[in-house]
Structures are given as C-alpha cells and as structure tokens.
Amino acid sequence: MKLNTQQIEQLYSFTRQHYVEWYDLQSELVDHLANAIEQEWELNPNRTFDEILNKEFKKFGVFGFMDMVEERQKFLNKKYTRLIWSYYREFFGLPKIILTVALVFGVHTINHLFSNRDVFSTIVVSFFLISIAFTFKKRYNFKQKAKQAGKKWLFEDIMLNRVSLMLFFLPSFIINFFNTFRDNFVPSGWSLILGEIAFVLVVLLVFIQLWIIPKRVAEDLSKIYAEYS
Template identity: 25%
Template sequence: MKLSKDQIEQLKRMISKKGYVHIDVQYEILDHVACKIEELLEEHPTLSLEDAFKKVHSSFGIFGFSTLEESYMRSIQSRVKKYFWQEMKDFLTSYRLLFPILLGLLIYQASLLLNDPKAWVLILSGFLLLASIGVIFPYWRKFQRLKNYASFTTSTNLFQLVNFGIICCLYSYQWVYKVPQGTDYLFFHIFQGGIILVMVCFALSIFILPRVLDKSIAETEALKRVYGE
C-alpha cells in the first residue's frame, strides 16, 4: 500500500524524535524507511503506523538509523573534499593564480619600503586575519538560514582550516618575526618553517574557500526547494 501524505508527515515527526533534526537527513532516512513500512502494512493491514515504524527501526540493529545518517554525512564530506581539491586545481591552473602572486610581490615591496626584512610576516598575518573575517561573517549569516540542513552545516567544517590558519598567524609574531633567544635548534627551524608553510597554504585557500562554500550552498538551496522547511 502507498503511504498517504499525512502518514509521511507522521514518519518525519517520528524520525525527528529519534534525534535526526536535519531536514535532508530526515528525508534520506525516509527514503529507506517508507518502502519497508509500505511492505509491512501490506502484509499486516491492522498494524499501526507507529508499530510498523518501530519494527523497521529495530531491523536496523542497535544503532538504528545512525548508519544511514553516517553514510549520508560521509558522502557530503567526500563531496566537499572533492570540490576543494577541484577548485584548488582550477585555481592553480587559471589566471586567478596571479592574485596571490601579486599579493606576495606587494607584501615583499612593503617590507623593502619599511626597511624590515621580516615585516612581510606581520603584513601577511594582517591580510589573512582580515580575509578570514571577510569569509566567516557573510557565511555565518547564511549558516543561520541553512543550519537545518546537514548538506551545508557539514561543509562548514572547512572553517577549521580558517581557525588553524588564524592560530598560525598569531604564532607567527613570536616564532617568525620576533625570534626568541637561543633558537639555534633544528626543532625550532622546522616549527618555524611549518608556520610559514601553513600561512602560505592558508593564503591560497582564502581564494578558493568561498567558491567551495557557494557550491555547498547551491546544493542546499536545491534541497530546500524540494523538501521545504
């Protein structure tokens, strides 16, 4: 038997009560559950929808629908990583690569004008901190609008990269610009080189993160049009 619209809405509420609050996760689970419930009700017409739901839920084992949720989340994470590396490849092979190159030349020229060979560290840190704010602020507002969708909230894990970059910017003052005394150790130079490498990678990422997030937003908006609120 086919489930009615009211029965579908009841199933969505039952799934939500199980702790799956993201709308797209609910529909992902619903796609798997509805068919099994239809088969159960076909075999046992007197069975209530709630009892059928309990039977289907128990058939997934002790973890219930968590396996479906985890599978969906992994697919999103895999898709976001694919977007990131594809955008990075496109960026490195397009004219947009000129932007960080020009930025590097400007920072180097500023260091010469300031007559301070290490001033580039502070200038680059300042640029990255301002750029981070420029990325986080507009997408944080979009997060408030799309936070009910796992397809968007999962992609915001990219902000961990921003957080790591900001931490390296803060460390750069002490460990690169203002070199502590007694630092003729191999470990220090490795650590210093690591900070510089992360800052450079972070600077490149700033140019592609908005494009990756925009793709995620476009997918979420498409889901929103299908699923509604």
C-alpha cells in the same frame, strides 16, 4: 496503499525525535521508511502504521539512525575535501596561476615598502581576524535561515565547521612557520619570501572555502531538494 501527508509528517517528526536534526538526512530516512511501510502494507494490509514503523526502525540496530548519520557525515566530509582541492588546483594552472603569482608579489611589495618584519605578522593577523568575523556572520546567517525555514542542512554544517576549525589553527601555524624558517633554516630574506608564499597559499584556501565552496554546496542542495531554495 500510499502514505498520506499526515503520515509523512509523522515520519519527519519520528526522525527528529531520534536525533536526526538535518533536513537532508531526514528526507532520505523518510523516503526509505515510507517505501518500506508501503511494501509491508501490500503484504500485510491489516498491520498498523506504528507497528510497521517500529519494526523498520529496529532494523537500524541498537544505535538507531546514528550509524547512518555517521556514514553520511563521512561521505560529505570526503566530498567537501574533494571540492576544495579541485578548486585549489585550478590556481596552479593557467590562467589563475598568474593571479597566484601576482598575490605573492603584492604581499612581498608591501613588506618591502614598509621594511618592517612586524608588517607580515600584522597582515596575517588582520586577514584572519577579518575571515573569522566573516565566518561568524555566515554562520549566523545560516542559523537565521534554518530558524525561519525550520530546516537545517548537514552539508552546510560540515562546511561551516571545517572553515571554523581551519581559521582557528592556521594563524598560529603561518606565523610559527615564518618564525621557524627565519630563525633556524634559511637566511632572513628567504624566510620572508617563504612566509609570504605560504600566506598567499593559505589566503587562496580560505577564499575557496568562504566564497567558492558555499556557492557549490548551495547549487548541489538546490538540485536535490526543492525546499532548499
């Protein structure tokens, strides 16, 4: 006996009631529960839909779906990290290494032309302010899309949370890195160059997470879930 459309919708509602807010996880759980209910009906056709559903839900343990959500978050976090570093490594091989070197020379030239140590800090702060503004805009766009479609996606949430966390900590890290080397470890000229190199490496990391990875995440979700498009 197959589940009808109303029963499938009831399963989606059931997952939402048990704190699974992301559509991709809801779909996995609904597929699992639907298969289990249909198999149980083949063996015990007299049992009701609600009886079998409650029986299957108890199999998830005391915390319900939370363990499954946590495992999925861990998996997607690892996948997200692998995606970042796979694209990041490309900037250290031909032909993108040329772009990386050109960026370092570009930042160094700007500093040299202005001959002012505060220029580097200004560039760093300006870049991160723009990146933070862009991140907030992207987050707003995702929320609007989720509101209109009535669906949230876990991979998108992980992506935005990771970017927000990175942008929160990195500005102070880069400036402290620059000041530490300038004051304690190396001559001032070299400290500036090291700071410039570190800044360019971080710019690439931010670029990958703000522009490249979202496209890859969208492609992955579109392949798996027709509703995403």
